[in-house]
Amino acid sequence: MTRETEAMTESLSVSVWRGGAVGAFREYSVPRRASQTVLDVVTHIQRRIDPTLAYRFACRVGMCGSCAMTVNGVARWTCRTHVARVAPHGRLEIAPLANLPVIRDLVCDLDVFFEKWQRARGRFEPSAPASTDFARIAPDSGERRAAEAGIECIGCAVCYASCDVVAWNPAYLGPAALNRAWTLMNDARDAAHGARLRAVAGDAGCHACHTQLSCTERCPKGISPTAGIAGLKRMSVRALIRGAL
């Protein structure tokens, strides 16, 4: 690195959204550090420069899903996003997630996001009482593999914020809720397959997806909601042909 480049990158120029639905970006200068994450930058601002900045995080290790923000125009989990990867020239713009109401600064209201999980019947509904012996699911069965591919979702809403269809059609259930429904549709122990398929096959459900893949490209857990949504489309068409929908 030349002396000139070093000097350019000693501190980061950071624009941070302040306010709610109406607000403005405010500029901060933050010291650049080795292995610094975007969440480290936001934390530095809140602890050292402006304690009124509102943001959210919990685990700092990519498990809780609470730290997602829009970083230089792209939705990301901030605790595992290194500044060096997203801001090679030392400029960061940090905003709340898109497609969700802003409570304050970098904090969004996730009610609508999780209400859609409920509308998609995104909870396990057991077909046997808890006292029953463990169900035995073959690990290499097609259903188990399909569920496995989507099960590590941490509810971060990165996919939801990245989906243009959600932006155009606020009723659309969105990639995370549909991915959750897909994992349950592949769970042999679940008793609500018919009701769940009806819940996700409507106008605001899987058939509204335009297969643009932004959710899949940006999911930090490597999940492909697009693939699960395609699976739900196939399932619902088959059910329709059978007269079961």
Ligand code: SF4
């Ligand atoms: S693939 Fe479907 S759910 Fe995913 S971002 Fe595109 S339109 Fe949204």
Ligand code: SF4
């Ligand atoms: S599918 Fe991926 S991007 Fe969407 S909420 Fe789950 S972990 Fe986050």
Ligand code: FES
């Ligand atoms: S703080 Fe938990 S995922 Fe980032």
